[in-house]
Amino acid sequence: MSDIEITRLAIAYIFIVLLYFFMKNRKIHQEMLLLIASFRMTIQLVLAGYLLGVILEVNNPIVTLTTVLLMEIFAILNIQKIVQKKMSSYILKSVIVSLSSGTLLALCFFLIIVVNPPSLFDPRYWIPLAGMIIGNAMTGVSIGLKTLLDNVEAKKDQIQTLLHLGAEPKEAIRDSINKSFEAAILPTLNSMLGMGIIFLPGMMSGQIIAGSSPITAIRYQIGIMLGITGSVSLSIFIFASIVWKNFFNEKKQFIS
């Protein structure tokens, strides 16, 4: 695989420069965000590259698992940022339990049963696969949580009415939970629908550029897509199963 020269890579920043002047010209006041985002992307990826180099070099199960744990923590912190709403401690606990158990179960299943690498804790497999699985589950849970909070707020009268009619709290909030599940899983299902026709996924493209045969790349891609679907659905399923309690007290009263 031919390496990209630094000078040629620098030329790619021309798109950021063009976008900057376009924004300035059209008075779209997001220039600072564009600069910060480009800067952060560059620094974060450079650091991640060096860090990954070290992790691959060390090839130690404790280091690998600690890295995965850190990825989980950053994903949870990111969910808080994405949702942009104050989370109760119960919601935060639900996010932690659902995201970590959903992603770790899917990751272990995928790594041990499907990929079956020669060395079980080989970071070459763990880190990139954990990145994809945790990243997608993080997006799913954050969309699900945001949809749930918005939906419960919009439907608080209906939830209260169902309680007046003698519904169990879980039954009263079922519609909002289902809507949240649908919203969370939809991006993954849409991406499965378009894959291979509308776009080639990043991992598969990367493997092909790196010299793997397209058939091998496709096998990995199908596997990872199933792993991602599994982790997203498992995380959001666990999340939906426990988060509804946040909206009710021990007297089964609705607390909006």
Place this chain on the structure above:
Amino acid sequence: MFSCHSITFLNVIQSSTVTIFDSFITSIKGPSGSGKSTFLSFLNGTKSPTSGFVFYKGKDIASMDIIHHRRNVTLVEQKPVLFPGTVYANLTIGLQMQQKEIPQEKQLQEYLEDFQLTVSLQESIYSLSGGEAQRVCIIRCLLLHPEVLLLDEPTSALDESTADQILQYLMKTHKLSSMNLIFSSHSEKLCSLADKTIVLHKNRIEDQP
């Protein structure tokens, strides 16, 4: 039937002892914002007083199976809340929640006629007026045959003649069945129909004979 002891709710409601008798029609009178809706919510356990006790048939509501209690004591809210779908779906949603038998469409249609509703069961709820929606909400709760029907300002969205007819129907149902009626209102006329009136005045609940 109900007895409330020393209940307070934030700084909105304060009371010593209030008793609501079985087989009575009880009205709760008071100006807007006096806590009538909150008081009704205490009775079916969808809200709890900050302090004090609410007893139903001699048992503290706080220690009861609250879902079972709400199925016995059903509240029709002042603001009609309907669910997207047909009139039929809205009438039967409570029955489905409580896993009770759904009456035949003919019977449901009779309920609509009794409540002066000319809509069909398959009509979308989006075509209903505020008054029609409120009547659908009342029928929805009547179909559950609760022991106590709590009505929060039941005639606030109705014109006078429709309100009178609905009240006559509710009085008739009260006489024919064992269902108790407790309603809130700031209308003197409506409250005069009750056997007993509880007054919410300056944040205090007072029993009135």
